[in-house]
Amino acid sequence: MYRNSIELPGLMPSNQYKFIASRSLTIQLICILCAVSGNSLAAPPSCSASAHVVQVASGVYVRPGHPAVVFEGQEIANIGFVVGDRCVAVVDTGASHAEGQALDCAIREVTDRPVCYVLNTHVHPDHILGNLAFRRPGVEFVGHEKLPRALALRGDVYLQRATAYEGRALDESIFVFPERTVTGLVQLDIGGRLLTLRAHRTAHTDHDLSVVDEKTKTAFLGDLVFLEHLPVIDGSISSWISELEAMSGESLENAVPGHGPVQAPWPLAADPTLRYLIGLRDNVRVWIANGGDLASAQASIDRPDSGEWLLVDRYHRRNVGAAYAELEWED
Amino acid sequence: MMKISHTKAIATLLVVAGPLLSLLPEPGQATTVEEDMVWTGGLRQAYFGDRPITQSDELIALEAPIRAEDAAIVPVSISAQIPQTDEHHIQTIYLFIDKNPGPLIGKFHFTPKSGRADLAFRVRVNAYSPIRAIAETNDGKLYMSRRFIKATGGCSAPAGSDLDAAMARLGKIKLKTNGVSPVAEPLATQLMISHPNLSGMQMDQVTQLYAPAHFVRHVKVSFEGEEVFSAETGFGISENPSFSFYFVPESEGQLSAEVTDTNDLHFTQTLQVVPAASQDLVQN
Numbered sequence: 050m051y052r053n054s055i056e057l058p059g060l061m062p063s064n065q066y067k068f069i070a071s072r073s074l075t076i077q078l079i080c081i082l083c084a085v086s087g088n089s090l091a092a093p094p095s096c097s098a099s100a101h102v103v104q105v106a107s108g109v110y111v112r113p114g115h116p117a118v119v120f121e122g123q124e125i126a127n128i129g130f131v132v133g134d135r136c137v138a139v140v141d142t143g144a145s146h147a148e149g150q151a152l153d154c155a156i157r158e159v160t161d162r163p164v165c166y167v168l169n170t171h172v173h174p175d176h177i178l179g180n181l182a183f184r185r186p187g188v189e190f191v192g193h194e195k196l197p198r199a200l201a202l203r204g205d206v207y208l209q210r211a212t213a214y215e216g217r218a219l220d221e222s223i224f225v226f227p228e229r230t231v232t233g234l235v236q237l238d239i240g241g242r243l244l245t246l247r248a249h250r251t252a253h254t255d256h257d258l259s260v261v262d263e264k265t266k267t268a269f270l271g272d273l274v275f276l277e278h279l280p281v282i283d284g285s286i287s288s289w290i291s292e293l294e295a296m297s298g299e300s301l302e303n304a305v306p307g308h309g310p311v312q313a314p315w316p317l318a319a320d321p322t323l324r325y326l327i328g329l330r331d332n333v334r335v336w337i338a339n340g341g342d343l344a345s346a347q348a349s350i351d352r353p354d355s356g357e358w359l360l361v362d363r364y365h366r367r368n369v370g371a372a373y374a375e376l377e378w379e380d
Numbered sequence: 381m382m383k384i385s386h387t388k389a390i391a392t393l394l395v396v397a398g399p400l401l402s403l404l405p406e407p408g409q410a411t412t413v414e415e416d417m418v419w420t421g422g423l424r425q426a427y428f429g430d431r432p433i434t435q436s437d438e439l440i441a442l443e444a445p446i447r448a449e450d451a452a453i454v455p456v457s458i459s460a461q462i463p464q465t466d467e468h469h470i471q472t473i474y475l476f477i478d479k480n481p482g483p484l485i486g487k488f489h490f491t492p493k494s495g496r497a498d499l500a501f502r503v504r505v506n507a508y509s510p511i512r513a514i515a516e517t518n519d520g521k522l523y524m525s526r527r528f529i530k531a532t533g534g535c536s537a538p539a540g541s542d543l544d545a546a547m548a549r550l551g552k553i554k555l556k557t558n559g560v561s562p563v564a565e566p567l568a569t570q571l572m573i574s575h576p577n578l579s580g581m582q583m584d585q586v587t588q589l590y591a592p593a594h595f596v597r598h599v600k601v602s603f604e605g606e607e608v609f610s611a612e613t614g615f616g617i618s619e620n621p622s623f624s625f626y627f628v629p630e631s632e633g634q635l636s637a638e639v640t641d642t643n644d645l646h647f648t649q650t651l652q653v654v655p656a657a658s659q660d661l662v663q664n
C-alpha cells in the first residue's frame with residue numbers, strides 16, 4: 050500500500066538550498082572501503098566508540114542527553130533512531146561529528162539495516178551538528194520547510210562557536226542541509242512501520258519537526274517538550290503554548306522529549322513546559338501592561354522553581370527577554 | 381549622516397582582525413587597554429578625530445548588562461545627568477559597540493524640548509566588546525560613558541526567531557506615553573517599530589540564500605511639528621526597534637513619528653497627547 054516514501058504534497062526536494070561543498074572525495078573513499086570490506090554501502094568507516102542507547106519501545110532507541118548549555122557540554126539532547134524492516138531512521142544527530150559517529154556505531158550494534166533517513170527536529174547545534182557522520186549515499190536528510198533558512202541564517206555564528214568549543218579547525222561542511230523539506234504532514238515507510246513527520250507552526254523555533262512512530266505510538270518531539278532542562282524560547286511563546294495545548298489530545302503512548310528523561314507519558318510530558326510558559330507569559334503581560342521595560346522585566350520577573358528545572362540561571366532571564374519582545378506586540 | 385566609507389573600512393578591518401581578537405585572554409583578565417584596541421586603533425579617530433573626549437559618568441551614564449542574556453536583544457539605557465535647557469543641553473548621543481561589524485549603532489538627537497536626554501533601546505552584540513555612549517553638548521564638548529559587555533551569542537537567530545511574523549508586520553508602529561505628566565514636565569514615551577532590521581551579513585555559506593540588508597535608518601519624532609527626538613540607526617539595533625525617550629508637552633497636541641528604512645519605505649504614526657488633564661490617551 051505504501052511505497053518507501055509517500056510523497057504528500059508537502060514533501061518536496063529543496064534544491065534551492067542544496068549545499069554546494071564538494072564531498073565527492075569522501076564519498077569515493079567510503080565506497081572504496083566498503084568495496085574492500087564487502088559491507089553494505091551504508092556501513093560507517095570505523096566504530097571505535099558507540100553511544101549508550103536505551104530501547105524505549107520495540108525498535109525505538111534513544112541516546113540520553115544531559116542538560117547543559119550549547120557549546121558548553123556534550124551529549125546534551127535526547128537523540129535516537131527507529132529500526133524498520135527495510136532501514137533505519139535517525140532522529141537528530143547530536144552536537145558534533147563525533148556524537149553522530151557514536152550514534153551511528155550504536156545503530157550498527159542493534160541492527161544491520163542501513164540508515165536511510167536523518168530527520169532533524171530543528172536547527173539547534175546540540176541536535177543537528179552530528180549530521181555529517183551520516184552523510185553518505187542512501188541517506189536522505191529531512192527537515193521542516195523553514196529549517197534550511199534557519200541553518201543558513203545562523204550558520205556563521207554556529208561555526209564560530211563550534212570551532213571555539215572543539216578547538217580545531219572546522220568549516221561549513223559541518224552543516225548538512227535537508228534534501229527534502231516538510232510542510233504539514235508527511236509519512237515515511239521504513240519497512241513494516243510508518244513514521245509520521247509533522248512540520249509545526251512556530252513554537253520552540255519557527256521550524257520544529259516531530260516524528261511519530263505509528264507502530265508503537267512513540268513520539269520524538271524534539272524541543273517542543275522539555276523536562277528537567279528549562280524550556281528555551283527561540284520561536285514564539287504564545288504559539289508554542291497553543292501548539293502544545295492542541296497536541297495534548299493526541300493519543301500517543303510515549304513522548305521522547307528533547308531534553309530530560311528518555312521517555313514520558315503523554316500528555317503529562319508536556320505539563321511542566323506548558324506550566325512554565327503560561328506562567329511566564331502571564332507575568333510578562335502584566336509587566337508590559339504596567340509600563341515596565343525589558344531590562345526591569347529581566348531583572349525582576351520571578352524565576353521558576355529550581356527544584357524542577359536545571360539551567361534556570363542561564364535561560365530564564367533570556368526567556369523573559371524573548372517573551373517580552375514578542376508580547377509587547379500583542380494588541 | 382553616517383560616514384559610510386569609514387564604517388565599511390572598519391568593518392573590513394574587523395573581519396581581518398576578528399580571528400586575532402579571539403586569541404586575546406578572556407575578558408575579565410584582559411586589561412582595559414587591550415579591550416579598547418579597536419577604539420584606540422582607529423574607531424575614535426574616524427569619528428571624532430583629535431577632539432577631546434571626557435570619560436566620565438557625570439554627564440551621561442550608560443547602563444548595559446554585564447552578561448547579555450540574548451545577544452540579539454540586549455537592553456541598553458542612557459540616563460542624562462543634566463536637564464535639557466536652551467542654554468545647555470545634550471544635542472547628540474552616539475552609541476558604539478567596538479567589535480560589532482558596524483560599530484556605530486546609532487546617532488540620537490535631542491533638543492531642549494526633550495526635557496531629559498534619556499534613552500533606552502536594544503542592540504545586537506556580536507562578541508565580548510566595550511560599549512560606549514558619547515554625548516555631544518550644544519557647546520561642542522564630548523563626554524563618554526563606557527561599559528564592557530559579555531555576549532555569548534548562543535542559539536539566537538541574528539535575524540530574529542520568527543522572521544515571517546516580523547515581515548508580515550513590517551512597518552507597524554506603536555507610539556505610547558507612559559502615564560500622564562503635568563504640563564511642561566518630561567513625559568516618558570516609547571516608539572516601537574515592527575521591522576526585521578536585517579543586517580544582510582548573516583549568510584556566507586549558502587550562496588543561493590541571501591537576505592539583503594534591510595533596516596530602519598532614520599527615525600524622527602515631533603510634537604506639534606517641532607522635533608523632540610530623532611535618530612540615524614544601523615543594523616546593530618535589534619529586530620523590532622524600540623526607543624524610549626522623553627519630551628515636554630507644553631499643551632495638548634499631536635505627537636508624530638516618521639520612520640524610514642533602507643528600502644526607502646516610510647512609516648508614520650501619530651498620538652494625541654493630553655497632559656495633566658487625566659484624559660485617556662488616544663492612539664490613531
